[in-house]
Amino acid sequence: MTSPSASASTRKALSKIACNRLQKELLEWQVNPPAGFKQKVTDNLQRWIIEVNGAAGTLYANETYQLQVDFPEHYPMEAPQVIFLHPAPLHPHIYSNGHICLDILYDSWSPAMTVSSICISILSMLSSSSAKKRPEDNDRYVRNCRNGRSPKETRWWFHDDKV
Template sequence: MTSSSAPSRKALSKIACNRLQKELTEWQVNPPTGFRHKVNDNLQKWKIDVTGAPGMLYENETYQLQVEFPVNYPMEAPQAFFVPPGPLHPHIYSNGHICLDILYDSWSPAMTVSSVCISILSMLSSSPAKERPADNDRYVKNCKNGRSPKETRWWFHDDKV
């Protein structure tokens, strides 16, 4: 019988549970600047407030990031996306999906939730303009029915933003 809180999710492996407990403890002691974990009782799904860095385009703007961990985390990347409305950014779609290589092809088990958050904040901080990706409408239309960003075949071609 599956848990009523996550009927479609499998339970985390022991390795994933131990790793996430450790990351959560480290986060509580030393959270990354600009991020606040919203405490809940679901270790497999974190909600994190992201506040734009001082002096940057998104300064003092706060967005909610949701991070969901697969059964075999950290061997597999977490799924991270902004709960709409996310920031207007050339690599963030209006459905909250983030085009960032470390969330997909460049993931390493050595990475942590904190390192993912720092990468996302760096991506936000380096943006020259608040705008959606050029293919936003087409992409979002193709992601209907709750399609995961992990099902996308991303093309990482812009390392400036």
């Protein structure tokens, strides 16, 4: 995969397994979407845009953000790339370029996970935050990601299980 803004023509087409899995997940989503999320309907199975509503009673209540989910050729054996579109929420694990430091998107990915389970994990991460602030190394990280570097090319350190 090239950059998050790569057009569909520059990405590898989804495998048959990935297509079947995503069609099944999309159908399940339409029948039973996770609370607080809305998928924007497009004709591109390989890129989903998902609206996230901050949970009531949290720092992000009444705020809406957008996630961009790009599926690799070999999904679900390989994790999708998930980023927040601009403006990304102010959060200790979300960089201003939208990259998310969350282990299930990288090292802890499992093919048993779904788009719904990713969304629920992201909402949980947002909901448990006690402060609206950027990661301490935000400026350096974002500078290093110029030229369209994918968050999947980052070597993340998951040393904080609380926010």
